[in-house]
Amino acid sequence: MKKTGTVICVVVICLVAGGCVYAAMPDAQNVKAVYENATVGCTVCHAEGNFKELNAYGKAYNEAGRSVDAVRAIEGADSDGDGSSNGDELNAGTNPGVAATE
Numbered sequence: 001m002k003k004t005g006t007v008i009c010v011v012v013i014c015l016v017a018g019g020c021v022y023a024a025m026p027d028a029q030n031v032k033a034v035y036e037n038a039t040v041g042c043t044v045c046h047a048e049g050n051f052k053e054l055n056a057y058g059k060a061y062n063e064a065g066r067s068v069d070a071v072r073a074i075e076g077a078d079s080d081g082d083g084s085s086n087g088d089e090l091n092a093g094t095n096p097g098v099a100a101t102e
């Protein structure tokens, strides 16, 4: 019984994580088109641990139109309010949607 629960848990985690990656692929590619060296995972746009919720960068990107032009349009903004622009953060490999990242 315990093994069945573990298998179900692993399948659910893979579906959730894979679903995020699959659903966000065009968005990740849009960011990579502008910031080739950016580390682009789910949490660039989504809240940590709650992929149904967008963080500040994700909301700005969404409102700007979810495109390569949207990435460029918000690169000078500081969505998470940590003093570094979204573009500088993506170049540096930090998360533009979470102020606590370095």
Ligand SMILES: [Ca+2]
Binding pocket: 078, 079, 080, 081, 082, 083, 084, 085, 086, 089, 096
């Ligand atoms: Ca910032």
